[in-house]
Amino acid sequence: MSDFWSRYRRNYAAVFGLAVVVLILIMALTASFLYPNDPFRLIGKPLSEPFTNGFLLGSDSLGRDVASGIVHGAKTSLLIGFVATIVSVFIGIFFGAFAGYFGGRVDDILMRVTEIFQTIPSFIFAILLVAIMKPSIVSIVIAIAVVSWPGVARLVRGEFLAIKNREFVQACHTLGMGDFRIMLREILPNCLSPIIVVGSLMIATAILIESGLAFLGLGDPNIMSWGFLIGAGRTMLRSAWWVCTFPGVAILITVLAINLIGEGLNDALNPRLKERQ
Amino acid sequence: MKKALAMILMAGSYLLSGFAAHADKSGGTLSFLVQPEPPTLASYISTSGPIGLVMPKVYEGLFDYDNDGKMIPILAESYNMSADGKTVTFNLRKGVKWHDGKPFTSADVKFTVMEVLKKVHPRGPNSFREVTGIETPDANTAIFKLKKPAPYMMRSFAAYESPIVPKHLLEGTDIKSAPLANNPVGTGPFKFVEWKKGQYIRLDKNKDYWQKGLPYLDRIVGRFIPDASTRTAAMENGEVLYAAYNAIPNIDAVRLKDRKDIDVTTDGYSMINPMALIEFNTKEGPFVDPAIRRAISVAIDRRFMIDTIFFGYGKPATSALSSNFKATNLHADMPNYPEKGDKAAANAMLDKAGYKRDGDGVRLKGVLDLIPYGEDWRRAGEYLKQALGDIGIQLELRYEDVPTWLKRVYHRYDFQMNVNYFYQLPDPVLGVHRHYGTDQIRKGTHFVNSSRYSNPRLDALLDSGAGEPDAKKRTAAYKEIQQILADDMPVVNLFELEFLVVYNTKLKGAYGSAMGAYGSFREAYLDD
Amino acid sequence: MKQKILSIDNLSILLPAGADRQYAVQHVDLELHAGETVCVVGESGSGKSLTARAVMGLLPAPHVRVAEGSIIFGAEDISKVDYERLRELRGSEISMIFQEPMTALNPVMTIGNQIDEIFRYHVSMSAKERVKKALSLLFEVNLPDPEKIIDAYPHELSGGQRQRSMIAMALALGPKILIADEPTTALDVTTQAQILQLIRDMQKRLDTGVLFITHDFGVVADIADRVVVMQEGKIVETGTAKQVLTKPKHSYTKSLIAAIPRLKPRKARLRASEVVLRAEGVYKSFGSGGSFFGFGKPSREVKAVQNVQLELRRGETLGVVGESGSGKSTLARCVIRLIDCDQGKIELGDVDITKLNRNELRPYRKRIQMIFQDPFASLNPRIRVGDIISQGPLLQGVERHDAVNRAYKLLDTVGLDRRSFDRFPHEFSGGQRQRIGIARALSLKPDILVADEPVSALDVSIQAQILQLLDEIRTQMDLSMLFITHDLRVAAQVCDYVAVMQHGKIVEMGPTAELFVAPKDAYTKSLLAAVPGKDWHFSEINK
């Protein structure tokens, strides 16, 4: 662990990314202290520009505080990113592990299913799912997870394929260890590094997808999120740039930071790549 | 009647004299925004907005209406109404040809009204419900036989409401699936040329238009741009010159108004009379008690909604009818419609009705459905959630897509409270009655009485209001109607929407018709 | 003595901060003359490869660099010339061949193109001439059908052919110096002999000085004129091959030479009559190539094991010897039922384990255990050593307390500290890891050990220790062992009985002593003939 951290620390950009994400997390967790009001409250003059009328980042068309929305929305957006990623990683591990480990017919069937989901134009499919399930935070998470897991499945399958022939796995067989135990205790821990790296990037992608869905009007109307702000501000981008731009910037910063973390994790968890040069 | 006729003719000659002066105005292409892309071009089947933007340039009605509500002769040169109001004779224009070269005759009118409008048009069966038959003694005369007088019928002859379609292309086919839907052939100033899906509809000048010298424009192109900000940009860039029905968001319209080359008007919607409102489920759920509905109406700050969501364009509702019906003396201001909202009064009303607040200050909980026709309605919902939260009504917002929402509200009645807007149209009979009559509780039919409000007294009044030739009696009937509705509030009217037209000042002459964007644009020209 | 062409004086190479030592190479002096072969010998980490790379100016800059000293080639100091001059020298005056010809060749370029580049960047020749020259080079290195090989991609050639191509490339412009960095380590023994012969031949013809890096004293014996022995970045001994091999002075050299397994068969012990393992008519083939939805027949088939019979008796070590691809590892995996054979019987005592399903098999698992080749791949890096050793007994139903105790005892047995119990595998060296692997195999108290090349990934001194350990354990526990190896010298040292495999079949089987002295099969003969250093009689120091 300390070893990992010392490798991670060498990548300044990644440390910066981590710091940013931690800041955003703190912001999200302390939202109710920073802005005790419900972010949906209409608390001031509509369409105030930033730094006017007591609004740090301006207000939207109904007089809601954009800054408050961003702070409160951080929670939702990160949660969507995180939960969607966890769900899709789980689906992906399930498919990939079974396909890679058992091979043969099992692999064939599971991989065909994966291919189906890879072949469907993913964003349209996500839209379809959200539309059918009605826009809510749950349906958005499900939709993002459903379109994101095939990548994880392929990755996990590849790792399982490679690791299952390693000698230590063979040793487990000779000890009479059961398949599930081998998959879970012996192989899975060894492919966590790439999964973590890919997962961290998926969080970023999920946040982007959420904003895209919101842009198309498919956000949860009852919960404040960055996507909500974007959806609310998109039609007025030309006249009230701040309503849509600040949440956009929030997304930009977060996605950027998560990506930096992802690269840092990659360097730290798969050191062979970096050491070469 | 003679007087009316004379007036019409006068108007015609006035127009004619105007044409000569503008002879040098011909040429140019007008591109305007059509939002969203229409499903088909069958304006005789669908009154869908975008179809209305395009098709009145191709199909014509018997009459058009100017901004004062006066009739402008189009395919009919004049009409004559019998004293009992049960026979209306139309003298049709001679020498009019369909775009395919076939002559336009009274048979087309008969066929259109009897076989098309009365059968497949959404509002035709209502507009022409008293028409029992049409006689065509010659090619240029159509005599409408009515069961009862129907004054409102005379307001529904515009091309958008009642387009006259070619009999020879529809007869003998299944009208609902006739190829005419996508290849329209009309008599109008512009011919349909091409519809590039996802891009544009192109209409070219009808060189054989019956009114010599018209139209001025060589071409009209309706463009589809899905994103609102891009639409604004296209307007700013001069790529489109005309945008109606809020294709340009109000916030941008307000900004663009300050530009020299762009102007904004609210003209051209007087035949539409759109009204934003909340429909309640009066049969089940938390809003069955009229007292709550009244309190809600009282609590809402209508001015705030107009100012913030529609940037000042709109008028607070003061009764179930649009204030535009003041012209016909049908509108009366009612209580329970405070412009700025009165939360204290609303709270008091709820207290009195016995709705106690719980520990969180909540009296009752409900779900508010939002019409899925754009962001503005979401904002409205968000405002309502906050405003009603203040009087102890905790709402959850539900925003579903169009088919889901339609099913929920008009098929399953599985809603409690629904933000919507209705066109009240030029006469309450056409646009308002459908919302309240017991006979309008039509499961599965859209945009009718989804509140399932039923009041025999009201039904009787609506009936008399529809057929009453006497203006005074009609006024009285509608006053009582409004009184009943203000008490029971099956629907809380919020405000009269004022749609905007944003246009490039280059474009002139597009505003002669009360139909506005749903007009023919035959006199529109570009002043470079 | 011929002309001196290379002289390394007082060379020190600096390692980046954080490495386990400051200098990779320290105060190295070395000379090379035309037509001479100097072998640099040492175990992994001795700095021999970096020394060779320094001569090419190929140190992995900027972290690893020459700190002091000079490398004089002709009149220039290679460590100081500019890049352009260095580039000119490389490939034309000084060339290099590598250990793993598969990765050393660009996988997406044809052999012809890769040879052609050398001409294009060093001499001006017409395209036609270049092709002609390349063909003749391929012919000179004894590649069959040069016309075909010139258009072939590396993956289409065998290991030996690839290394020949590399040599052709390296010698294309008749360099003065050829640096050979373990060029035969990845090759089979017969191929190795051929490649060594080729290098000797070419050297003779071109009068090239060869700097030959190797860890194998057998190879040294075969090829070296002079020897330089390195340990931890320093030269500990230099001298002529004869001197060093017969009368090593430095203790390290002595121990290295002592550790070399001799090609001298061990004395056969008395053969027990009890058969613990019997394989009969075992077949195994692998399909490759896709099939539609897993249905239908695979498009290609490799017959890995064909009709193999063997018998392992109690207390004996049966060696299975063969080159790569001979099917010996597949056979081992069939025997232990890591893979299911297609046909045949494998009897453990009197039970045919090929017929058992997973559950039925479990009790038999503990009777036969395996030791693997790669000490790095055979231990799960995420699991503590103690758990690795004790999880077998736990799975077989042993109480945790007993299993842990057994693990501690096994750590003693294999010569590891008891504190190792709570450590992770990456904290151990290769030899120690192999000990952990052995402890794991022993944890179930098996009757039979299948050892699949257990020492081939280890340095020679460690190799000797592990072989020693295995021998002790075998005696102590009365184990029978199936010992898979490619190295005849190792087989000779540990096996009582040897089976020689080729193309999936056993071509010859017999007691080690007989088979090594009087091989009957031609293949066995060729294998024995190819053993490096077989003609050399190493001094019997320490013995």
Place this chain on the structure above:
Amino acid sequence: MTRSTKIFKYVGKRLLQGVPIILAIVIINFFLLNLAEGDAVDVLAGEAGSATPEYMAQLRQKFGLDQPLPIQLMVYLKNVLSLDLGYSFRHDMPVNELIFDRFAATGLLMTSTIILAVGFGVLLGLLAAMRLNTWKDAVITVFALITYATPLFWVGLMMIVVFSLKLGWFPTSGMTNVAAFYEGWDYVKDVSRHLVLPTITLSLFYLALYTRMMRASMLEQYGQDYVVTARAKGLTERRITYVHVLRNALLPVVTMAGVQVGALIGGSVIVESVFAWPGLGMLAFESLFARDLNLLLGIFLLSSMLVVAVNLIVDIIYCFLDPRIEVN
């Protein structure tokens, strides 16, 4: 077997394997769409203003929506097998016709985007890898990160503001100038002008991906043994980079490009929406909300086929780039 007949057989086999996948996609979406509330008739009637239940029932009968689901599915599949994608309820015309035009627009946008993204991505990645740890590398890396992380629609709208409104270089939206209706060569130029902004916007995101991938791939390849060999052979660094490393480094990028095609079709919805580009993405979006089942299924069918085809092409390209891969 020669290589070309092998490839031929391989293509056939892959296409055959694509069939069940595409069918599965159609069937999944068929049932998903039928799970959604409301149908095309509801939407049509809702838009038309008002329609009686009887009229709507007639329409359903006409569209075959009154049939049980399995029968609807069978009818649809039967039609698909005869290459007929059915009839769009909403647009009142055959789906084949409707999709054809849009397909061209989508194809155009996709092709230009891929070319731009892969081309520049490779170039920038190459540059960054060659100038590792210099300011150029830093600038490219930061650029890639930022373009990747910026929401697409925001980039698109900013493009319009800057390049259409402020600079007036390109039109805001659409595919052709609808005032002019150019023909011939002018038409091509007109479409190209309209193509520029959507292409740049869409490719920025993917450009970032390819840049980062190419950079990593180059670095990985620089560490390979054959690079040492090439240096030992006395080749120039130029030759090593452009001939040896580049080709090997391209391989994962090519694979990635293939995988991305599916995402590209879907991902273009936003760009199509912003730039009013008449592609399949927007059509799919609209047909979903119109419950235009046949049309949406048709789009899914077509785009899945496209993905399968492009993946196949990419794999074949891969085979030529990498002789190690055998076609099977």
